[in-house]
Amino acid sequence: MQRRNGLFWGIFLLTLGVLFLARRAGWLDVDWHSLVNLWPVLLILAGVNLILERRGNPAAFITTIMLAVALPTTLFGFFSHNRDRDHDGFHMRWNHDDDDDDNDHTYSDNDSGDNDDDDDNNDDDYREERERRNVESAETHSNTFSEAMDANAHEAVLKLSGGAGRFFISDPTSELIKADTKQTVGTYSMSVDRDPTTHTPTIELKPKNEHEHINLKDGDFENRVDVHLNATPIWTMDVALGAGQGNLDLSQYAVKNMKIGAGAADLDLKLGAKADQADIKLDVGAASVTVHVPKEVGCRIKKDGALNVEHLDDFTDVGGGEFVSPGYDASQKKMTIRYNGGISSFRVVRY
Template identity: 30%
Template sequence: MNANRISWGIVFIFAGTIFLLENYGLIDFSWAYLWKFWPALLILAGVNIIFSQSNNPAGKWAIIAVTVVILSALTVINLNHPKTTYDVAWDNDEWSNSKNERERGTNFYEENFDANYKYANLNINGGASKFTIKEGKAKLFESSTEKNHSRYYLRKTESDSTVVLNFNAKKNEKGFDFDDTDLSKVMMKIHQAPIWTINLNMGAGKADFDLSENKVKAVNIKGGAADFNVKIGDLYPDVALAAETGISKVRILIPNNSGCKIFTKTGLSAKEFSGFDKTADGSFATSNYQSASNKITITLKGGLSDFEVKRY
């Protein structure tokens, strides 16, 4: 009996069971919250290294026991952790700046729109946060952040008809300083006129991007343990969307009238592509991919993630 293989087999069975139960709505499990306990994986790996070469049956059973105890503890902690829900409200395209919001630690960032901006790049680098994007009509970029005590900064550069916005989490001497048990809220609006490229790089957290009313050329997402929801519209003819994740849930909505092709390199990840057919090259495509005037190309990479693409 190879205890090392059994141990990692238990880990994969655990992850698959959690994904299955969550997909059927039987549990509410947050991979983003679980990310703060990543040192437990180091403990598990250390125990495997110490006892994997032992011929003593007690050592092999110790590996299995530690694996079961760690996974059980993480499950109990996660399921009993109060889940944070968010209601995003935009009032008449204006930010509310009340005393109550200032007391909660709300911060505001904005850049004015210029009609010369044909292309806009938004680069987001953040810690444990809940990011929301929707369309805006007044400013090029607006953001309202809560519970992060000014830990973001906004920088703008421009060249000819292209503007680049860098919206980054500040670093202190100890690295990113976030309270992982309570995600900060980062609400953003982007102007409808430019053609956007959006890059998001985060460790743990959540992202809800409603880009259906924006002209979007590309969306690139990188995350460790996070939940991503992205809705793409049909206002740009050739969209590229890429997601590279560790242990995450990725949900993508695309228009029915757009042709779409999905390329995957997903290891043990779960995949659900409703309305897609597998092609000879191993990709997945909609029946109207060749004939559609608007096309979306999706590239998915993940170690142990849950990918879903749906049409609306």
């Protein structure tokens, strides 16, 4: 089983790398719309693969290879289709004007009714506009957000969202929060609402326009967020990430509740031992997730997800998709990790 998991991820990454290389080299001329519409085949293929694996059928080897090729191809096609659709939508607005002219059926003396020259001009206009937008998007915008710490705030809430990009939480600050953002598309905004009774602040840091088109072409896009929090309050966190990287070092913070949603991301999460009880929920798609847990904390893992590659070497399988760390019942501090993954790699390391 472990060898087959390694085969899956090896072919998955190999296929994805070849597709990106082929696109950059201009080798691909594919109808992505037709390909993306075949996504239900992935569900069928995944179901067949699970059935064959459970029965120990050798044919599972073949379906594993097929799935490892089909999944990255479909994901790549989805993002390529969306990108091309945005460009085509702009181009169609130019052609729409030409269609109106065609309906009038009136031409000048030098126009035979052939729109080839018009189409060439439209293509040139489209390329010029695309290049102009790419130049504008290459400009990096930097911002710093901060909020003063209130000594009466014993708890705090952080809501962080960012789509595709790189996200970091690291060393504490004397302020309630200090965040540095760098992006080539759009800007971020931060709001802080304080409960008048409990003095609990709720911080929301997110892009101003979460639906703005992002060009993921290498070199054209940057989205980085560095967050530093105050270590005094007990934290509740809700983090929503898209594709990219998340490096969240929370070892110096008391985190009692945390929810992370991520798409195709590489997530590294380091938890601490400052909270007596901690509840961590991870809901990811095609992601690689590594969680670091202190050895002095009793940890229970509740896992859900059929196509996960898991590395839980220091944990005991107690059945029903649950795992516990050694000496869990005797531990004074406890942590529960609820993991729901699509096609992902999940590792928990005790330190």
